[in-house]
Structures are given as structure tokens and as C-alpha cells.
Amino acid sequence: MFSSIWWRITVPFTAIILVATLGLTLVISTSVTNARYTDLTSHLTDEARLLEEDLAVLLARPGGPNGAAVDLFADRVAGILEQRVTIIAADGVVLGESHADPEKMENHLFRPEVQQALREGTGTARRYSTTLREEVMYAAVSVLEDGVLVGFLRVALPLADIQETVNELSRNVMLAGIAAAIVATGLAFYVAWRTIRPVRRLTAEVEQFASGDLSGRLLPTTRDEVGALTRSFNHMADQLQEKVSSLALERARLSSVLEHMADGVVITDEGGTILLTNVAAARILGYQGDRAVGRRFAQAAYSYQLIDLWNRCRETTQEQEATVETTLQGNFLHVVITPLQTGETTRYVVMLQDLTRVRRLETVRRDFISNISHELRTPLASLSLVVETLRDGAIEDPVAAERFLTYMETEVASLTQMVEELLELSRIESGRVPLTLKPTSVKKLVNKPVKRLRPQASRQGVTLSLAIPTDLPEVRADAKRIHQVVTNLVHNAIKFTPAEGAITVFARLGTDVRGDRSGEGDEVPDPASEMVISVTDTGAGIRAEDLPRIFERFYKADRSRAEEGTGLGLAIAKHIVLGHGGRIWVESLEGIGSTFHFALPVVE
Numbered sequence: 037m038f039s040s041i042w043w044r045i046t047v048p049f050t051a052i053i054l055v056a057t058l059g060l061t062l063v064i065s066t067s068v069t070n071a072r073y074t075d076l077t078s079h080l081t082d083e084a085r086l087l088e089e090d091l092a093v094l095l096a097r098p099g100g101p102n103g104a105a106v107d108l109f110a111d112r113v114a115g116i117l118e119q120r121v122t123i124i125a126a127d128g129v130v131l132g133e134s135h136a137d138p139e140k141m142e143n144h145l146f147r148p149e150v151q152q153a154l155r156e157g158t159g160t161a162r163r164y165s166t167t168l169r170e171e172v173m174y175a176a177v178s179v180l181e182d183g184v185l186v187g188f189l190r191v192a193l194p195l196a197d198i199q200e201t202v203n204e205l206s207r208n209v210m211l212a213g214i215a216a217a218i219v220a221t222g223l224a225f226y227v228a229w230r231t232i233r234p235v236r237r238l239t240a241e242v243e244q245f246a247s248g249d250l251s252g253r254l255l256p257t258t259r260d261e262v263g264a265l266t267r268s269f270n271h272m273a274d275q276l277q278e279k280v281s282s283l284a285l286e287r288a289r290l291s292s293v294l295e296h297m298a299d300g301v302v303i304t305d306e307g308g309t310i311l312l313t314n315v316a317a318a319r320i321l322g323y324q325g326d327r328a329v330g331r332r333f334a335q336a337a338y339s340y341q342l343i344d345l346w347n348r349c350r351e352t353t354q355e356q357e358a359t360v361e362t363t364l365q366g367n368f369l370h371v372v373i374t375p376l377q378t379g380e381t382t383r384y385v386v387m388l389q390d391l392t393r394v395r396r397l398e399t400v401r402r403d404f405i406s407n408i409s410h411e412l413r414t415p416l417a418s419l420s421l422v423v424e425t426l427r428d429g430a431i432e433d434p435v436a437a438e439r440f441l442t443y444m445e446t447e448v449a450s451l452t453q454m455v456e457e458l459l460e461l462s463r464i465e466s467g468r469v470p471l472t473l474k475p476t477s478v479k480k481l482v483n484k485p486v487k488r489l490r491p492q493a494s495r496q497g498v499t500l501s502l503a504i505p506t507d508l509p510e511v512r513a514d515a516k517r518i519h520q521v522v523t524n525l526v527h528n529a530i531k532f533t534p535a536e537g538a539i540t541v542f543a544r545l546g547t548d549v550r551g552d553r554s555g556e557g558d559e560v561p562d563p564a565s566e567m568v569i570s571v572t573d574t575g576a577g578i579r580a581e582d583l584p585r586i587f588e589r590f591y592k593a594d595r596s597r598a599e600e601g602t603g604l605g606l607a608i609a610k611h612i613v614l615g616h617g618g619r620i621w622v623e624s625l626e627g628i629g630s631t632f633h634f635a636l637p638v639v640e
Contacts, residue, residue: 043228045224045227045228045231046221046224046225046228049220049221049223049224050217050220050221050224053213053216053217053220053221054213054217056213057209057210057212057213057214057216057217058210058213060209060213061206061209061210061213064205064206064209065202065205065206065209068201068202068205069199069202072201072202073162073173076173076193076195077160077173077175080119080160080173080174080175080191080192080193081158081160081175081177083117083119083175083191084158084175084176084177084189084190084191085158085177087113087189088177088179088180088189090109091109091123091179091187091189092179092180092181092186093181094106094109095123095125095131095179095181095186095187096181096182096186101125101131101187103131103132103138106123106131106132107123107131107132107133107138108132109123109132110122110123110132110133110134111132111134113134114134114135115134117191119191119192119193120133120134120135120172120191120192120193121133121134121189121190121191121192122134122144122189122190122191122192123187123188123189123190124144124145124150124176124187124188124189124190125186125187125188126185126186126187126188127143127145128143128144128145128146128150129143129144130142130143130144131187135167136167141167144188144190147161147174147176147190148161148163148174149161149174149175149176149190150176150188150190152176153176153177153178153188154178154185154188157177157178158175158176158177158178159174159175159176159177160173160174160175160176161173161174162174162195165192170194170195170196171194171195171196171199172192172193172194172195173192173193173194173195174190174191174192175190175191175192176188176189176190176191177189234263234266238265238266238269241269241273242269294312294314295314295315297314297316298316298390299316299387299388299389299390300313300314300316300317300318300319300320300321300386300387300388300389300390301313301314301316301317301385301386301387301388302317302321302328302333302336302385302386302388303383303384303385303386304333304346304383304384304386305381305382305383305384306350306381306382306383306384308332308333308334308346309330309331309332309333310328310329310330310331310332310333310336311329311383312329313328313329313336316388316390317386317388320367320369320388320390321336321337321338321362321388322338322362323336333346333386337362338362339360339361339362341358341360341361341362342360342362342369342371342386345358345360345371345373346373346384346386349373349374349375349384350375350382350384353375353382354375355372355373355374355375356371356372356373357370357371357372357373358370358371359371359391367390367392368390368391368392368394368395369388369389369390369391369392370388370389370391371386371387371388371389372386372387372389373385373386373387374387415447415448415450415451416451418443418447419444419447419448422440422443422444422447423444425440426440471514471517471615471616472514472516473512473513473514473616474512474513474514474515475510475511475512475639476510476511476512476513476515476518477508477510478504478508478510478511478543478567478569479504480515481511481513481515481518481519481522481569482502482504482522482541482543482569483502484519485519485522485523485526486500486502486522486526486541488523489523489526489527489530492527492530493530493539496530496533496535497535497536497537498530498533498534498535498536498537498538498539499537499538499539500526500530500538500539500541501538501539501540501541502540502541502542503540503541503542503543504541504542504543505543505544508543508544508545508567509545509567509638509639510638510639511567511636511637511638511639512616512636512637512638512639513616513636514616517612517615517616518612518616518636520608520609520612521609521612521613521634522541522569522571524605524606524608524609525571525609525632525634526539526541526571527605528605528606528632529571529572529573529575529630529632532573532575532576532630533573533574533575533576533629534575534576537573537574537575538573538574539571539572539573539574540571540572540573541569541570541571542569542570542572543567543568543569543570544567544568544570545566545567545568545638546566546568565637565638565640566618566635566636566637566638567635567636567637567638568633568634568635569633569634569635569636570631570632570633571631571632572629572630572631572632573629573630573631574628574629575629575630576626576627577624577625577626577627577628577629577630578622578624578626578630579626580626583622583624586606586622587606587607587609587610587620588607589604589607609634613634613635613636616636616637617636617637618634618635618636618637619634619635620632620633620634620635621633621634
């Protein structure tokens with residue numbers, strides 16, 4: 037409640053007035069009561085002095101005072117004064133009492149007012165009377181005859197009337213104070229309302245600012261401090277809007293640069309908390325960018341090498357550079373971590389350059405050279421051996437010479453086929469082989485190569501079947517080149533499928549296939565816009581580690597069983613499919629079988 041200025045103004049004002057009214061009431065009541073008590077004491081003492089001489093005569097009679105006469109005197113005087121009158125002997129014995137039987141009353145010598153009168157001549161006291169059963173004011177005087185103490189006269193008056201007067205006065209003062217408090221509270225409410233109204237308007241504008249709307253302004257309505265605050269607020273709003281607009285423009289430029297950078301950028305604070313990251317960094321490190329901000333760098337990096345490099349940069353405050361390979365993603369990265377000092381704050385900029393593709397291309401190049409060297413070395417070595425054998429005299433033996441010449445012819449044919457396939461692959465990759473794309477039915481693309489290879493499958497004891505629905509839409513394809521793709525896939529399936537195995541060629545519109553998609557493009561098109569042709573077998577299958585490289589030149593998953601062929605067929609098939617705007621991939625389980633899929637665009 038007291039967090040509001042309204043209440044902080046109203047409540048203290050009201051409390052002060054109430055406390056002042058209560059204090060004034062207490063002071064006035066106490067003063068009036070004391071004044072009344074003083075007046076009453078003087079009045080009672082004076083009345084007792086007036087009766088002192090008459091009482092002295094009664095008490096100083098020879099033979100002692102007459103009890104009945106003294107009691108009658110007390111009754112008569114009490115009736116005149118309308119007060120209680122008590123006559124006490126010098127030894128404290130009550131001789132006369134206007135409101136009780138004196139014989140039943142105890143000795144009054146040690147009453148406070150009597151003791152004071154004994155010492156000073158007069159005495160007063162205020163206490164509760166057991167006789168009257170109310171609070172009473174007593175005034176006692178010593179009665180002397182020729183200087184000799186003969187007794188005491190005590191006059192008493194109940195204080196109920198005085199208390200009633202004091203209470204009435206207190207009530208009047210309290211009512212006046214309450215009325216003043218109500219008026220003051222209303223005035224405090226009005227003053228508080230007038231004071232906080234512009235403050236509330238200012239607060240509403242500030243909250244609007246906090247929500248992002250910087251267009252609001254206030255019109256100063258006063259010339260006091262609140263008006264000055266309003267004008268200052270408007271000036272601050274203008275400056276803030278200008279700064280925010282400038283910062284927003286700079287931030288938009290920076291964000292645009294960061295978002296379109298091919299290299300990853302991560303900015304952390306001194307404790308390792310990520311402050312900013314871009315899409316490239318999220319892609320390279322394999323996390324969602326919007327979830328990385330606010331997390332620790334170690335939680336996003338998933339690489340002890342990256343974390344160690346960041347720690348070295350923080351410890352040495354020097355730029356660190358290294359080439360690392362991430363554990364989880366398997367990416368090959370060139371990393372540069374730079375400390376940025378801004379005042380007393382240090383930030384760390386982590387630059388990530390993905391060299392995975394470059395390294396993979398280098399690996400493919402090395403493997404290509406190694407593979408082509410291996411493929412050429414074997415026939416060349418065989419030819420060299422045959423030539424040497426013929427020179428050593430085998431040429432003189434017609435039967436042996438004919439056999440070696442036949443072998444040489446086979447090896448030369450193999451080399452010729454390899455060179456032709458390499459040239460064809462080179463032309464396909466470079467786009468020098470034109471594709472004649474026409475609307476073609478799926479059956480026309482599949483039936484011819486399957487029919488040609490069925491005898492080979494039968495000789496090997498393998499069942500080769502087709503499962504092509506009749507209602508499939510046409511695809512845009514070069515039939516001759518797609519025949520080459522289907523032939524290659526079916527031939528490989530026959531080669532790696534044992535006797536009594538089965539090979540099925542089927543097609544369907546769209547795909548729900550999941551798994552490794554080696555050789556496909558970066559984007560997967562709408563399933564309804566492509567035709568998927570698949571070749572599945574029950575053969576030996578392909579190892580999981582070989583799947584990503586199965587479409588590389590000269591790559592053979594099982595060299596012990598693939599001495600036939602050049603290892604270029606799948607690479608040629610891949611580039612033919614990609615040239616059609618399609619994609620190709622494989623799914624396989626070792627020992628169970630493989631399924632090669634390729635997708636072609638559907639004619640719309």
C-alpha cells in the first residue's frame with residue numbers, strides 16, 4: 037500500500053492530525069481535571085475552616101464531647117453543604133458521620149488527609165471510599181482550642197460530577213479532532229491526487245516506452261518540478277528514439293552480415309555464456325541458434341578441442357588459432373578465437389570456418405588417385421608380365437601365344453572401357469553431354485534394361501521381378517541415360533546377390549524413405565512432385581561406414597568380390613540423375629540386402 041505516493045501523502049497527514057487531536061484531548065482533559073481538583077480541594081478546605089470554630093466548642097466541652105451532639109452537628113452541616121462530613125477525635129476515633137454509623141467505623145487517625153492535617157493543619161486526599169463505594173475527594177482540618185488539638189473535621193465530595201464534566205469536554209475535543217481529521221484527509225487526498233496525476237501519466241508513458249513504443253509524448257501542464265520532469269522526459273524520449281533507431285539500423289546491418297556469412301560466429305562473455313551466434317555457427321556445431329544464446333559455450337561446442345582453445349584464449353588474453361575436428365558432428369574446422377576488451381568487460385569472438393567439404397574433396401582426390409593407380413596397375417602389370425613371357429619364348433608356342441594374346445586383349449578391353457567411362461563421367465560432370473528430356477513413362481525407362489539383364493540373373497539363380505503400377509504419371513527424362521542408370525543398379529544387384537536370391541525393381545509417386553541419402557541435393561523436394569524408382573535385393577548388403585562413399589569414383593565396398601568392373605558405374609549413375617534435377621541414395625543392412633533409390637521430376 038505504501039508503495040503509492042497517494043498513500044504516502046494521505047496516510048501520514050491523517051495520522052498526524054489524529055495523533056495531534058488525541059494528544060490535545062489528553063492535555064486538555066488532564067489540565068481541566070487538575071484545575072477542577074485544585075479548585076475542589078481549596079473549596080473543601082475553606083468550608084472545613086468555616087466550621088472549625090463551632091466544632092471546637094463541641095469538642096472542648098468539659099467532661100468530653102457529646103457523641104450524639106457531634107453526630108447531629110455532622111448531619112446538619114452535611115445537609116447544608118450537601119457534602120459528607122466526618123468529625124474525628126484527636127485520637128482518631130470517629131465521633132460523628134453524616135453518611136454512616138460512627139460507632140461502626142474504624143479509627144481514622146492514620147488516614148492520609150488526617151495525618152497531613154496533624155502535621156500541617158490541613159490535609160487533602162483522593163481515593164476510593166468503601167463507605168460511599170466511589171472515588172471521593174477528602175479535605176481535613178485540625179480543630180484547636182486554645183492551641184490544643186481537640187479533633188479533626190473532614191469534608192468529602194464524590195468526584196463523579198467532576199469526571200462527567202471532564203469526559204464531556206474530552207468528547208467535544210475528540211469530535212472536533214475527528215472532524216478536523218476528516219477535512220484534513222479529504223484535503224490530503226486532493227493534494228495527493230493533484231500531485232500524482234501527472235506522475236501516473238508519466239508512468240504510463242514510461243511503460244509504453246518499455247513495451248517498445250517510443251512515439252508517446254506528454255504536454256507539461258504545470259510549471260513546478262513535475263512540469264520540469266515532464267519536459268525532461270520528452271527531451272529524453274526524443275534522444276532515446278534517435279539512439280534506438282540508430283542502434284536498430286546498425287544491429288540490422290550487423291545481423292544481416294552475420295546471417296549471410298558462410299563462416300560461423302559465436303560471441304561469449306568472460307564466463308563463457310553465449311551472447312550472440314549466427315546461422316552458420318548453429319549449422320557447423322549442430323545446435324539450434326535460438327537455444328544457444330544464454331547457454332555455456334561448452335554446452336554448444338561439444339568438442340574438448342574447441343573448449344580448450346577458448347580456455348587458452350581467456351587465460352592468455354591472446355588470439356588463438358587452430359584446426360580442430362568436432363567429435364559429435366565430425367566437422368573439420370579452422371577456428372580463430374579473439375578476445376575483445378571493452379572497458380572492464382572482455383568478450384570473446386569465435387570464428388568457425390568449415391573446411392569439411394574441402395577436406396572431403398582432398399580425401400576424394402587422394403582416394404581417386406590411389407584407386408585409379410590401383411585399377412591401372414593391375415592390368416598394366418598383367419600386360420607387362422604377358423609381354424615378358426612372350427619375349428622369353430612363349431611366342432614360339434602357338435597355343436600359349438594364342439592364350440596370352442587373348443588375355444592381353446581382355447586387359448586392353450578393360451583399360452579401354454575404364455578410359456571411356458572416365459571420359460564419359462568427365463563429360464557428364466562438366467555438362468558437355470546434352471540430355472534430351474521428354475515426358476516418358478516409367479515402364480519404358482525400366483522394362484528394357486530389366487529384360488536385357490534377366491537372362492544373366494537366371495544364369496546366377498537370382499529372381500528378377502518388376503512391380504510398376506500402371507497409373508503412374510510420366511517423368512521428364514532422357515530414356516537412354518536412365519536406361520544406363522537402371523542397368524548399372526540392376527547389374528550391381530545381380531553381382532552381389534547369391535543364388536536363390538531376389539531382386540525387385542519398383543516405382544511409386546513420392547517417398548517416405550528415410551535413411552542415408554548419399555549423392556542427393558541439399559534440398560528434398562515435395563514428395564508429390566517426384567517419382568522414386570528403386571532396386572532392392574537380398575544380397576550381401578553394404579557396411580554402414582561404406583554408405584557415405586558408395587557413389588565415389590573407383591570406390592568398391594567389397595574389393596574381394598568386385599574385381600569385375602571399374603568402380604565408376606555408381607558415380608556415372610549419380611551424375612546422370614543429378615543432371616535430370618533428381619537425387620539418388622541408398623539404404624542397406626549388411627548381410628540382409630540393399631535398396632538403391634533415385635528420384636526424377638514428374639511431368640506436371
